Amino acid sequence: MGRLAFYVIVLFCGIPGSGKTTIATLLAERLARVGRVELLSSDNLRAPVYKKIFRAIAADRDPADVLILDATFFKKELRREVKSRARSEKVLTIYLDCPLEVALERNRSRQPNISEKALHIMFRCMEPPRHPTLRIETATTTADDAAGKIYACIEND
Secondary structure (H helix, E strand, O other): OOOOOOOEEEEEEOOOOOOHHHHHHHHHHHHHOOOOEEEEEHHHOOOOHHHHHHHHHHOOOOOOOEEEEEOOOOOHHHHHHHHHHOOOOEEEEEEEEOOHHHHHHHHHOOOOOOOHHHHHHHHHHOOOOOOOOEEEEOOOOOHHHHHHHHHHHHHOO
């Protein structure tokens, strides 16, 4: 029967505390009502996280309609690698833009959190995508509204 592929890959990128996991989870719940969804979150993977994500994209397995990738994808090379490993799947890049102070505040209130030093480093190293499918300012957009925008983007694609 040959290899089966995902219909679409939703690649979240943004600094820690930008809302990736919250929005990805809400999106997965919405999408699960209408199709098969797989959510891969860096929070649930042990190192090397990106190697595991890349292997999962290329793996032979049952198809899902949507594969959601929840990780910082802070370097353009990481996003490029996802696109190169996608077979017939369309890759939607969702950039969650978040001010450092908002991310720091969110990080302080979650468990487990990362060190503030690490968050500062990630903020400085973040290479925002030049032309994301969607750019969402998470300091001014609720997680539910963000998930709705992404859902609409998938639905209209």
